[in-house]
Amino acid sequence: KAGVTQTPRYLIKTRGQQVTLSCSPISGHRSVSWYQQTPGQGLQFLFEYFSETQRNKGNFPGRFSGRQFSNSRSEMNVSTLELGDSALYLCASSRTWDEQYFGPGTRLTVT
Amino acid sequence: GESVGLHLPTLSVQEGDNSIINCAYSNSASDYFIWYKQESGKGPQFIIDIRSNMDKRQGQRVTVLLNKTVKHLSLQIAATQPGDSAVYFCAEKPNTGNQFYFGTGTSLTVIP
Numbered sequence: 001k002a003g004v005t006q007t008p009r010y011l012i013k014t015r016g017q018q019v020t021l022s023c024s025p026i027s028g029h030r031s032v033s034w035y036q037q038t039p040g041q042g043l044q045f046l047f048e049y050f051s052e053t054q055r056n057k058g059n060f061p062g063r064f065s066g067r068q069f070s071n072s073r074s075e076m077n078v079s080t081l082e083l084g085d086s087a088l089y090l091c092a093s094s095r096t097w098d099e100q101y102f103g104p105g106t107r108l109t110v111t
Numbered sequence: 112g113e114s115v116g117l118h119l120p121t122l123s124v125q126e127g128d129n130s131i132i133n134c135a136y137s138n139s140a141s142d143y144f145i146w147y148k149q150e151s152g153k154g155p156q157f158i159i160d161i162r163s164n165m166d167k168r169q170g171q172r173v174t175v176l177l178n179k180t181v182k183h184l185s186l187q188i189a190a191t192q193p194g195d196s197a198v199y200f201c202a203e204k205p206n207t208g209n210q211f212y213f214g215t216g217t218s219l220t221v222i223p
Contacts, residue, residue, distance in 0.1 A: 043213035056210045097209045102154035
């Protein structure tokens with residue numbers, strides 16, 4: 001069974017730009033969660049989607065948004081990028097709420 | 112907010128020895144826990160999970176122990192191998208909501 005895939009793997013953007021990251025969950029998984037990982041803050045929860053609905057949201061500004069499609073694929077968008085948004089963005093999928101499996105991540109660098 | 116902390120940020124063990132990685136959590140309402148392994152440049156890899164109605168669960172070379180009384184979780188790796196070198200995270204999920212809270216991680220180095 002294929003794992004969680006994320007695209008692109010690496011991205012370099014300039015301050016003020018926006019970015020869209022994509023995540024394809026494991027087949028049959030309906031829950032997709034997004035996390036930001038930085039050396040200083042560790043893994044921080046962004047939001048979680050289940051059946052196209054956002055079920056949970058972390059403490060991030062409104063510049064961070066997401067959505068989930070009917071095939072469970074998910075995208076997250078960051079608008080008006082700041083230097084501090086440089087991080088590894090991880091997507092994780094699960095059937096319902098447990099056994100969360102992560103993708104390889106998207107490394108975003110904001111210059 | 113939630114607080115999931117690790118006792119030791121780094122751990123070095125000799126190849127073949129057993130490793131024990133500890134994790135403290137603060138929310139007594141947490142009912143599900145996962146241990147992850149993250150190698151450099153990769154996403155966290157699911158190792159083993161445990162629910163709060165259990166106090167021990169074993170996998171291949173790994174054992175997770177849960178002590179709800181003191182809100183402590185540990186991961187034991189038997190016969191540690193060089194390939195076990197990585198950062199290990201614990202994650203907890205409270206019984207309300209679907210959000211996981213992660214510890215800061217312990218870096219395990221296996222000395223050949």
